[in-house]
Amino acid sequence: MAERILKYADAIKEATEQLLESDRRVFVLGLGVPQGAGGTTTGLSEKYPQRVLDTPSSEAALTGLAVGSAISGLRPIVHHDRVEFGLLASDQMFTQAAKWNYMFGGGNPVPLTVRIVVGRQWGNGPQHSQALYSMYGAVRGLKVVIPSSPRMAKGLLIAAVRDPNPVIVLEPRWLYQTKQIVPKKMYEEPLEKARVVRKGKDITVVAYGDGLVSSHEACELIGNRVSVELIDVVSINPVDHDTIKKSVMRTGRLLCIDTTSEAFGVGSEVIANVMKTCTLEARPLVLAAPNVPCPTSTALTEFYYPTRADVANAILRALKKPTIRHTLTFQELHLAPTLTLP
Numbered sequence: 001m002a003e004r005i006l007k008y009a010d011a012i013k014e015a016t017e018q019l020l021e022s023d024r025r026v027f028v029l030g031l032g033v034p035q036g037a038g039g040t041t042t043g044l045s046e047k048y049p050q051r052v053l054d055t056p057s058s059e060a061a062l063t064g065l066a067v068g069s070a071i072s073g074l075r076p077i078v079h080h081d082r083v084e085f086g087l088l089a090s091d092q093m094f095t096q097a098a099k100w101n102y103m104f105g106g107g108n109p110v111p112l113t114v115r116i117v118v119g120r121q122w123g124n125g126p127q128h129s130q131a132l133y134s135m136y137g138a139v140r141g142l143k144v145v146i147p148s149s150p151r152m153a154k155g156l157l158i159a160a161v162r163d164p165n166p167v168i169v170l171e172p173r174w175l176y177q178t179k180q181i182v183p184k185k186m187y188e189e190p191l192e193k194a195r196v197v198r199k200g201k202d203i204t205v206v207a208y209g210d211g212l213v214s215s216h217e218a219c220e221l222i223g224n225r226v227s228v229e230l231i232d233v234v235s236i237n238p239v240d241h242d243t244i245k246k247s248v249m250r251t252g253r254l255l256c257i258d259t260t261s262e263a264f265g266v267g268s269e270v271i272a273n274v275m276k277t278c279t280l281e282a283r284p285l286v287l288a289a290p291n292v293p294c295p296t297s298t299a300l301t302e303f304y305y306p307t308r309a310d311v312a313n314a315i316l317r318a319l320k321k322p323t324i325r326h327t328l329t330f331q332e333l334h335l336a337p338t339l340t341l342p
Contacts (some may be wrong), residue, residue, distance in 0.1 A: 005340060006182040008175045009039035009148035010127045012115075016041060016077065018186050020048050023075060026161060027051040029062055030079030030115075037079050038176060039119065062116070063089035067097045067166075069294040075161050083118045083132050083170075093253035097166040098141030109164035117278040119172040119210060119259065120305060122334055125291035131209075134264045136168050137236040143167045143191050144237035148212040149341045152234070152331040157329030163191060168237075172209040172259075179340040183342070194240035196247065200229035203318055204247040206270050207257035208233040210307065213337065215257055218311035221326060226319055236266055241273045248274055255318055259305055262288035298334050307333070 005175035006014065006063040010213035019026045027048075030037065034045035034054045059080060086093075092233040097110045115331040136144045143165055147153035153171070160167035197212070198219060205228055207215040212232050219228050229247050248254050254274060256267030265288065268284040274284065287306050294304055306314075309326040316323050 003181045004184060005179050006150050007039075008150045008153050008178050011154040011182050012040040012157060012171070013042060013044070014182070015042060015154040017047075017160050019077075019158060020044065020051060021133055022186065025073065025075040026077065027053065027074065028077045028079065029053040029055050029066060031055055031057060033079050037081065038173070041079070041236065059085050059228065060092060062160060063092040064096070066112055067092050067110065068107050069101060070097070070110045070166070071108070075111050076113070078112070078114045080114065080116045082128055083116050083130050084127055084161035086114070088115045093142065093166065093168065094139045095161075101165070102141060110166045111161070111164050112166040113160040113169065113173060114166070115157070115169045117173050118170045119174055120294065121142075121173050123296055123298070124294075125296035129294040131170070131172075131260045133170065133260060133266055136170065137239075137266065138267070139237065141166070142237055143235065144193055145235050146170045146172070146207050146209045146233070148175070148234070150178065151182050152189055152232075154182055155187050156191065156234075158186055159188035159191050162280065164186065167191065169218065170209070174210040177336050177338045178213065179338070189234075192235050192238055192240060194234050194243040195232040196229065196243065197232050198228060198230035200227040201251060202227040203253040203255060203315060204229045204231060204244070204251045205255045205257065205311075205315065206231045206233060206244055206267070207268060208236070209259065211257040211259040213341065214259075214306060214308045214311050216342065217308035217339050218315065221308060221312040221324060222315060225321060226315055228315060233266060233270070234296055239266075239269060241270070241275070244270060245274055245278055248278050248280065253318055254280060254284040255314055256284070256286045257306060257311060258286060258288035260289055261291045262286050263291045282318060285314065285318055287311060302333050
């Protein structure tokens with residue numbers, strides 16, 4: 001059978017359709033879900049009209065409905081198209097779903113999946129470009145994953161819906177048009193396990209989401225000048241520190257890539273944990289966006305997010321090697337990528 005290439009958004013749609021088909025407990029709800037939700041639910045309401053549901057503009061109410069249905073044994077998938085809209089449902093996620101099983105002595109699962117679209121997009125400015133990874137990563141009782149590719153998007157969503165715990169899936173909108181070979185069959189990707197996506201011996205680079213894509217591209221720019229071990233964090237709640245530490249103990253160097261601000265970020269959390277037990281050959285580094293809200297103007301966003309050239313030069317500087325000059329086009333800097341991922 002020929003290998004299929006799917007877009008990130010289409011991989012989510014396929015996972016959702018297969019879940020609806022295979023398990024009658026699964027249903028999907030959210031603002032605009034029957035209209036397609038960025039291509040991730042297009043056409044599903046026609047096939048499953050009673051289980052793919054539009055809702056009023058009340059994020060707290062629709063998420064509360066989903067929490068109650070999960071406690072009652074169903075498997076809801078909630079979709080929030082903007083991370084700041086999802087904050088209106090924070091009590092339902094952080095206080096109710098995350099704590100329910102703990103408050104009642106175990107044996108009271110809340111199999112809720114919440115899909116939240118996060119991060120950069122053309123001209124979205126300070127509000128709609130937020131990711132708020134650290135906020136979700138700090139909530140005890142939740143599992144929080146960030147799919148970095150179409151293959152991971154499908155496998156993590158299926159694993160999330162099948163998991164008995166509440167799972168937040170933070171989807172970088174920047175990756176929706178990226179492509180990859182994705183198996184047609186249903187499969188799961190581990191929710192709590194980091195992936196070593198590239199073996200190396202000189203430096204460990206830890207990234208996630210759209211930052212992982214930039215890191216892949218940076219490795220291609222560098223070529224064989226540096227042997228990079230690239231790790232996809234996958235889960236930020238909990239973080240798989242063991243996989244990261246094993247890598248750092250081999251390479252002796254660590255660089256973390258954040259496509260949001262460094263303060264209280266994933267990179268800072270990774271470094272803090274590594275430094276408790278590991279001895280490095282050089283001080284660990286973080287490459288991140290500035291600690292200010294994202295601007296709207298393209299003249300300013302050009303310098304906001306770490307690019308593949310920035311990542312490549314951060315790696316080279318960490319190893320005291322000559323940096324490179326690499327100019328990105330306007331489209332590469334400001335338009336969501338459509339590349340095919342390895």
